[in-house]
Amino acid sequence: MRALQGLRGPRAPALPLFLLCFLAAVRRSLEDGLSTAAPFTSLPVQEEITTKYSNLSSESHNISVTAAPYTSLPVQEEMMTKYSNLSLESHNISMTEQSNMPVEKNITLERPSNVELTCQFTTSGDLNSVNVTWKKGDKLLEDNYLVNATGSILYTQYRVAVIGSKQMGSYSCFFGEKKQHRGTFNLKVPEINGKNKPLITYVGDSVVLMCKCQDCLPLNWTWYGVNGSVQVPIGVPVNDKYVISGKHANETRLKITQLSEDDQGTYWCHAIFELGESEGHVELVVLSYLVPLKAFCAIVAEVVLLVTAILLFEMYTQKKKKPSGDGKEFEQGEQMKLDDSNGIENSGPRHRKNESVGQ
């Protein structure tokens, strides 16, 4: 990127200078991995890259509270025009001198875009004495960032064109030397949701395992089963047992038929994005039919036992009153039966006795 600095604003040069520049351009374009070297009527590199990335989307996230004016570095402008078709994502972290905790922000990126990371630091002391550094992971970044001070707030901004998985990761801004305040932006691919609870199925059944991505559209999905500790791809030689399908682009379904106890375990679904891979998992448990059947039989046995006990008890108490005789005096017999069977409590009102017996 730095090499492009020299290409700014070519005037009508003299011939040797022209040749020199031409050679430089060729070298740089080769460095950039481009094969053609166009004449100097337009910046060849830019056109090349613009057409190359012309199909990319634009993403703009603007969370920053204030927009501080920047004196733009030539590098930044080059990059912006180079990847002008990419979207711009702006993310902001605020820190104060008092806060000691490192601040983190998670950024989900699905497709290539330009990312603008801004850290703002509020301090009462001298802003110019605060040392500002940026790091990607542990590696110190030396360019592509700006520092600006407005009032009592120090702003620093780092811009990067994220076009592949190499540019993903953690970017941190550091304020200060001795007492460092740190803000981290974690650039990640979208997360996949599998299932947190195990799916319970039975031998001989079929089951559908599903992985879903909330607001993203992966390029492709793949499924892996676990054999021991190794992930083994499944569904690739298309067979009857495993069928991969998906109603929408943001979900994938794996249908497994003819389950057996060997199919038990964890299944991983991988979602492939331009910027990397993301995975989710679903756990499958295969039980045999005997497991609930035992519980069912236990309950049925308990019910049968109770019902027979209750009915036997009733027959027994009825037998005790049998000699009271049947016939016309049903009511009296009934009351005697009640007397016997309700040994517990017989406070029931008998005020009907008089009239009912008179039948």
Next chain:
Amino acid sequence: MPPPGGTPPLHPPPDGGWGWVVVGAAFISIGFSYAFPKAVTVFFKEIQLIFNTTYSEIAWISSTMLAVMYAGGPISSVLVNKYGSRPVVMVGGLLCCLGMVSASYSTNVVELYLTMGFICGIGLAFNLQPALTIVGKYFYKKRPVANGLAMAGSPVFLSTLAPFNQFLFNTYGWKGSFMILGGLLLNCCVAGSLMRPVEPKASTESKNKVGVRETDSSMKKRQKQLSVWEKINKYLDFSLFKHRGFLIYLSGNVIMFLGFFAPVIFLAPYAKDKGIDEYSAAFLLSVMAFVDMFARPSVGLIANSKLIRPRIQYFFSFAVMFTGVCHLLCPLAEDYTSLVVYAVFFGLGFGSVSSVLFETLMDLVGAQRFSSAVGLVTVVECCPVLLGPPLAGKLVDETGQYKYMYLACGAIVVIASVWLLIGNAINYRLLAREKKKNIHTKESQETEPLKTSQSPNVNIKSGETETWKGAEVNPSERETNI
């Protein structure tokens, strides 16, 4: 076992003893009947994925179960009238078990509708009506308490079944859960076996024969001239539709049920809409169920008191009005604490209404005709119970706000309460007048062979003014005295 209308009347209710065991059995049956359709909704989210359908298609299972349970009322009543409570409840338990076990083998949603919705629904219907009926047979003096205790089964079972279902699902998956739930429903058979018929079993068979022989000559003549209408009335007492009290009760309840269940169903979504998180919203329902659990027996006790029992219809109207006012005031609740207060009061109202819901019906028509009455009531109530929540949902969709739905439901319930209040006030007056007339006619015609064992004798404060003259029913039958 209730004889069909036209045979000698019932034995006096024991009002205790084995009756309390029967209350426990009714507790189980009623608990399963009301709580089971709601508790199975725990499975629906997962089943929807497995069967590859939309959530509303799955939710229809619960509605079908409830609809069949209510619509199966008359069938249940006919069977109870013929065979008594015990066999019907046991058959109900077996049907429920069969339904759930076959549901565990189903492969598509339609099969679930048939097994879970239809078969289980019929089984639950065979549990609900007989349980209510037998409580009325065993109790008279303490009937409100018994009813309140029996109805308390619903919230207790709901609070236990819902988390239990979740546990079952996590351990056995949906297939195993359905199978085990089928086994659990077999416990209704245990409840059924506890429901000893009030008359001795040996007498019933002979009674059917003896009853025919023992009646007086006029009865015999009547039997020979039984028209089709009277034959039907033997099994399901359609003459109830001429009963003034019954009609008032039915119409009031139909209006009330339109707006009764929707607030329960929409409580959690309403709370979430206000910005309350999922678990706290679910907790509101638990609060409501908890208050409901204790409200039912307590209100039963209150309804049993000397002060309230003669005016139990008014008490019912006031309970309904209380619930309606609760709904009307609900939109005033803005934060979580006020919603909890609303849930508490709503639980109270819901519990008190449910507690005396069937007690008032028994009070109006008497235990003899109660089984037919409850069957007819449930089949008619089927419509508002099923239509209420979807209509409320539509109102929410149209207006975009929950508060109009609560206002509408509150208004409907208050209208129902006012209707019940006025209707019952008129009914009480007319009954008092008819009673005075009856006393005069009895005093003047002592020789008339009115063979009513429980005659409306004012001296002996009996109560059950039932006659056994089949279709020729005294429309003024009501129990007012304790």
